[in-house]
Amino acid sequence: MESTFNIRLLLRHLLLVLFLFNFSSVSESNQFCDAGVGYGEPACGISSSSSSSKILIKGGTVVNAHKQEVADVYVEDGIIVAVKPNIKVGDYVTVIDATGKFVMPGGIDPHTHLSFEFMSTETVDDFFSGQAAALAGGTTMHIDFVIPVNGSLTAGFEAYEKKAKKSCMDYGFHMAVTKWDEVVSKEMEIMVKEKGINSFKFFLAYKGALMINDELLLEGFKKCKSLGALAMVHAENGDAVYEGQKRMIELGITGPEGHALSRPPLLEGEATARAIHLAGFVNTPLYVVHVMSIDAVEEIARARKKGQRVIGEPVAAGLALDGSGLWDPDFVTAAKFVMSPPIRASGHDKALQAALSTGILQLVGTDHCSFNSTQKALGIDDFRKIPNGVNGIEERMHLVWDIMVESGQISVTDYVRVTSTECARIFNIYPRKGAIFPGSDADIIILNPNASFEITAKSHHARSDTNVYEGRRGKISTLTSVDVILRIVWENDELKVVPGTGKYVELPPFSYLFDGIDKAEATYLSSLQAPVKRFKSTA
Helix, strand or coil, rough: CEEEHHEEEHHCCCCCCCCCCCCCHHHHCHHCCCCCCCCCCCCCCCCCCCCCCCCEEEEEEEEEECCCCCCCCEEEEEHHHEEEECCCCCCCCCEEEECCCCCECEEEEEEECCCCCCCCCCCCCCCHHHHHHHHHCEEEEEEECCCCCCCCCHHHHHHHHHHHHHCCCEEEEEEECCCCHHHHHHHHHHHHHHCCCCCCEHHHHCCCCCCCCHHHHHHHHHHHHHCCCCEEECCCCHHHHHHHHHHHHHHHCCCCCHHHCCCCCHHHHHHHHHHHHHHHHHHCEECCCCCCCHHHHHHHHHHHHHHCEEEEEHHHHHHHCCCHHHCCCCCCHHHHCCCCCCCCCCCCCCCCCCHHHCCCCCCCCCCCCCCCCCHHHCCCCCCCHHCCCCCCCCCHHHHHHHHHHHCCCCHHHHHHHHHHHHHHHHHCCCCCCCCCCCCCEEEEEEEEEEEEECCCCCCCCCCCCCCCCCEEEEEEEEEEECCCCEEEECCEEEEECCCCCCHHHHHCCCHHHHHHHHHHHHHHHHCCCCCCCCCCCCC
């Protein structure tokens, strides 16, 4: 008989809820030998070693991005040692029965903002509460955005290092670039070569705050290319948005609906196209964050069809919601949906789902940037002052399953790809993350496809007093999470994760997206037929 759970009650079914955090360095790259960049199994694993924490996950359907199979998974000290049927172990090993359930790599959220100081306030979720919520929902790693301090990348990184001391799970960092000079250029090198950052984000929106111009964007793209770092963009035309905002205020539209009306899809499409063209001009890969509209999808599809290396990231809110909530007569309800780019009108959500199912878009993030109703009320008389952001770090895995897998739009293996594996590949930590292979970190979730869920702010683990997915129900339950020292994190109806036990994961440069870039550059140079050798006239 199918049982119904809300997000809190999901965890009642965790078998001791096992999160395995390894406090020492694990899974060095040489453990994977000739792993390559595809989805297949690595050519070699690691040998078993003595261990104080040994777990056998028995009888489940192990799902990777390239295949699924019924097998056992044996883990020692936070590392997967073996994946094969009928593994025999002694009495000293903890055995979890996963019969009839899916055993998958833990989710990786590529896009979050925890402890983010923004629009005269700070996100309600810090690195502890946000990560605890993520773990409750089956996400075992996320990548957060470091915001520079007065333009300084170094100061920004140091600030986020302090914020992340509360962490209770694995995390990595992207870095935003908000100004340009030789100091920033040098700092980008330091971030890549010494700090484990392999991606830089450029905001084409938020005029007067985070927004950069095309000159800076070109300089940033060139530097990213030389460093093997992935250029990322928030694609909206900030100048036009600014004009749109003024227009709405002049029309007397001051409520949350003005937010969406001031930044229509065509402005997202224009900025997406501009970023794609400039990245093509420089010949560097591009990652477009939070793709929210048909307009942006069409630009990405066009570029990818031509062979340009463009990654498109939809977020849970764009896949699951339409923009009608912004017109709710209750300000608290309407304001909770304010994010940028906006949640679009009905039809854009279906187009995003279709683009994800056909490979035009590659992976799903959340842009988790959560504010409570008191913070949102900063803009009660002026939508321009409503802090932009919604929740999603806890709900993403459930929503993607319900929207994409239950509907038949993607397979179970595709689910692993868009929620975990592709993120690991893009940010160059595969197969350490995003796979259930010998040698991989034991970031594992066990999913029950026959259970169901209900989302509500009364029981979610994030700190916000609202939830944009309020009342949503669907299928799937996260039963057990095993995440790279064995400890109980769910007991007596209480989530028990400890601040300070998380681990920073360095992200190496030159992911698979850079393969062949040098060859393409050489082909371009040879095609120029220039400079032309000319002879001066002797007449």
